[in-house]
Amino acid sequence: MSESKKINRRQFLGMTGSAVALTVVPRHVLGGANYVAPSDKINLGLIGCGTQQIRELTSLITDERVQVVSICDPAKNPVGYADWSPNGIRNSVRQLLGDSSWGANIKGIPAGRDMCKEVVDKYYSNVRPGGSYRGCTAYSDFREMLEKERDMDTVKIITPDHQHGIQAIMSMKKGKNVIMHKPVANIVHEARQTVKTARETGVVTHLLAWAGRNQYDVVKDWIDQGAIGTLKEIHNWSFRPVWPQWPQLPEDRPPVPEGFDWDLWLGPVPDRPYHPNFTHNVYRGWYDFGAGSVADMGIYSLWPVFTKFGITVPPVSIEALGTTTNIITPEATCQMIVNQHSFPHSCIFRWKFKARGSSPALDLFWYDGGMKPHNPPEMEADGNELPREGMMFVGDKGKIIGGFHANNPRIIPESRMIEFTGQADPPPTSTQSGTDVWINAVLKGEMSPGSFQSVEVCNETTLLPVVALKAGRKVIYDPEKMEITNPPDANRFLYREAYRSGWEI
Incomplete structure (x- = not known):
């Protein structure tokens, strides 16, 4: 045959x-x-x-x-x-x-x-x-x-x-x-x-x-039943990055290791000298090679949010804040580094989504590098602090707090949790492996259920903050046209700047 x-x-x-x-x-x-x-x-x-x-x-x-x-x-x-x-x-x-x-x-x-x-x-x-x-x-x-x-x-x-x-x-x-x-x-x-x-x-x-994480179902059910009123905001924060992030391109030129095909590793990215700070586990912080902490970890935690809450269209605006870096020049003057190469050490992002059917407009926030929301009064009422990583759902009548993947969710303060669910402890949840x-x-x-089509909107959302970081300002986005309407010159950041010959998409 x-x-x-x-x-x-x-x-x-x-x-x-x-x-x-x-x-x-x-x-x-x-x-x-x-x-x-x-x-x-x-x-x-x-x-x-x-x-x-x-x-x-x-x-x-x-x-x-x-x-x-x-x-x-x-x-x-x-x-x-x-x-x-x-x-x-x-x-x-x-x-x-x-x-x-x-x-x-x-x-x-x-x-x-x-x-x-x-x-x-x-x-x-x-x-x-x-x-x-x-x-x-x-x-x-x-x-x-x-x-x-x-x-x-x-x-x-x-x-x-x-x-x-x-x-x-x-x-x-x-x-x-x-x-x-x-x-x-x-x-x-x-x-x-x-x-x-x-x-x-x-x-x-x-x-x-x-991964099949049913804690998001628990949170969605509580919100649908009126536990926190109308959902207005979702906050998600991580201690990432766990890799170094350099605000400037390396200037030294170490040799390419034996047996390492640097050209193949670069792939579509235009030629540049080899440096170990670009490769293996530390590539994520560079705009050319990675997508930062938000795409590294945020897709895990936010994908179920998009699925459960019916977010099927990317955001209409993106704001990005990041730490700045300054140096003392050889002339003994302070100088800010204009960084167009890598993610800041710490970031805060805000996406705005339009109303969806019967669901009102929603703001989504991301924090990394040690940043997180201010401790809400409902946590202070119980003598608690926000965890190192977590997720918080904010309604006009209350809040739900959980771990990074919304795990162990609970309504805060504890008195409200007991009033609404009859118990202080989070309900049991489970996770289904994707293998x-x-x-x-x-x-x-x-x-x-983990198809590229399913993750499309979440994935695009996690990539858009780079556009705002490079633009240095809030950007207004038309997701249907894949177009930045303000400032229009930021549209170039939606595309790779250049491709090596033979690697074009």
Whole structure:
């Protein structure tokens, strides 16, 4: 059968329906209780072999429904990576492989293309003894992977934010399902093009920030029942960033590490000299490469807000405040740095949304870098302070406070919580992991609740503050036209300033 005519078992069953009577032999007869036929597996390619990809790989690879067939990263060796702990990834891999000595000779944090391939190959060789496993393929360039890996049906992208849009678009145009970390892209125009491609191709997409968190249902029910009157504002704050943020471009020129393809890492971004301050875990603070704390963490916490409260259109205005940086010049004078390169150390954003049906206009606030709202009198009445991270829903007759993801929600003050719910303690809540959700969506060929289409408005909202930061003032936005109406010269910030040849979107 020719390449274009090959179909797997689940595709065959979907086409035949009731037209053919089949005698199906149960899987457990063929290969054991947990056996999954090779034709029913997701043939997965990993784009990006950094710390987060490998951390997730140590649990994902054990899922019999998934077969990692290829990996890709422009970094061959584990150089310059940072992580939450010096041995967390190393210990996870040791446990996965049953090898307490694995990685003993690796200096620093284990990551990179060679290490990722080694983990995949050793794991599958361990669980498939007898020499039947032939190893996964490895590439430095994801474009080569997409061209050569014909049987790969899905990619999982965990790369710096500036690569997300181009990698997702090229993958979808090759017919690959795309599972990806947030954000969809780090530029508004690229994000829209990515979602547009998802609609046009019909492949399965899933943003890994999705999780089923029912605490938002609790909050919405309380508000619908009148607990705080009419909802006017939502506030969300984080202690991020957890990475350094530099207000100026680096001027020194360290050498490119051995085995690191700097051109491939830059991708669509115009050429510039290599510097480790741009790469790996510290890229998020740069406008060109990241999308700041708000897109790093805000998509986790705010996406359910958009879903539960029916926010289906981006905001009509955006205000952005940020800390300033000053230096003493060689002439011993004070001088403010005009920063057009990176996010401030701390930010406060305010988005204004139009009324939605029966719901009135809404203001949404974001705080990071240690900023948060002033402690409300309802908290002071109970002798409490706002937590380090949190979310607050403000109505014209009261407030609801919760953790960063609205977890452990409670009406404040406590006397109002008892009056309205009959108890002082927050109600029990639960969180549904997204792994089973995206795996089942791919296997069934169905849209995931975590699709790019679902997150589109939230994702765009988290990208718009960059426009206000660069403009240095409040911006008025027409979301239908994707146009800044005031000041009009800020429209250029909705697009990437320039593309390297061959990387245009």
